Amino acid sequence: MRRLLYGLAGLAGLLALLEAVPRLGLVDERFLPPASRILGTLAGQLVTAELWLALGETVLGWALGLAIAFCLAVAAGVVIGIVPGLRAATHSTVEFLRPIPSVALVPLATLLYGPSLGSTLLLVVYASFWQVLIQVLYGVAAVDPVAYDTARSYGLSSWSRVRHLVWPTALPYVMTGLRLAAAVAFILAVTAELVIGSPGLGAEIQVAQNSGAVPTVYALIVLAGLVGIGVNAAVRLLERRVLSWHPAVRSEAGT
């Protein structure tokens, strides 16, 4: 309860600061509008259809890209982790491709897809794929070898071994990967819209900046932050749901 009060006081302090700095003339009002005007503009934007369409495009690019990357990475990770020798053979390639910054693909995306959903998807999928893949590989490596051998000697088929042993062991790691990937995917979705011009929030920000609508730029950035918080919260909720059987989550809920 007290924590909440302190938190609210912090937010109020930020708003007061953002209101006071331009009003007192410390920063030119044209470059930093007071907080009240930013929030007013945001409220005004929230009743327009264009904003919700743009928001929908952003969320679509994010969700679709994340889903594609997630499925590909889980399938690839489980196969690489289980088939003997494959992990060693792919190690150098994975370590080389993983640190390539996904924005390096911006020119390629522009050439192939232009300002459309395809560009967003290319960047989002590339960026989030590695986050999930690495975690899946860790997760598969964490499978208890004794349990694995036991499952084998009891005659479980490879599919049921994956289904009943590997997948539950790897699931906490997979969810960590999903959480990291969700944040990165949102950043890349907005980036693609901002730089390439695919429809969405980022493109709206770019348009507002070009037309000199400074309060709108701020309002959209605030909105992007709020969506980011929503994205994080949603994935955390999903993680708790999916792992509700896991001892770590259960003991946390008990205390």
Add this chain to the structure above:
Amino acid sequence: MKAGVRGKAGVRVVRLFGLPVLLVLGWWLVSGRSFYLPDPVRVARAFGQTWFSARVFDDVLPSIGRLLAGYALATVLGVGLGVPIGLSPRLRATLEPVLEFFRAIPPPVLVPLLMLLAGIDTPMKVLVIVSGCVWPILLNTVEGVRALDEVLADTCRMYGVHGATRLRRFVLRGASPQIMAGLRQALSIGIILMVISEMFASSSGLGFTIVLFQRQFQIAEMWSGILLLGLIGLTLSLLFRFVERRVLSWYYGAGAARA
């Protein structure tokens, strides 16, 4: 015996280079079908011609310099602010929602805004990198300082360890695994922002050059730029791993002894 050693080395070489060689061969086979995918030989030649020239000093090194400057500034800011926030529960409770909000803003959207405030020159680009890198470092420092071992804290107090010694030997040391985790996240964000800040209203730098090649349909040169960015990302992440091993050697050592 000797043959066995040689055989092992052979297996290692195959493991390291087998798949990459196959991939490049595959690339070579499918190239030529598409205008957008030149064959590897042409990309390699373009790489040599494009990047082993004056461009290294005009575009590549300034970009990396800005990245390192922004990263260093963000580290100082993030750790400097994170330690006091982490040490004071009241301050932490007050600032937590604000910090969570700032972290949730995708850093690239700040580029148009910072262009308004700081122009389009080097200060803006460094500022963009700082504004993106500082949050993971700050929040991880706060988390690391908060989770310091209480027994060790009491021990420090009993032995009269305080002030700068306490900060250096206990607070920063104890939080360093978390701080390094934040620094690792910040590095990949920093590279992204280095490229993006140069794609807006810029006339030099790596990001600008690659987009320029794309606009002029110099496809092989564009691919060589993507390759160069990949190599820079790889080098920085290897360097980071080296530094991390150094800084956290006591931590890994302790973990190994316990296990």
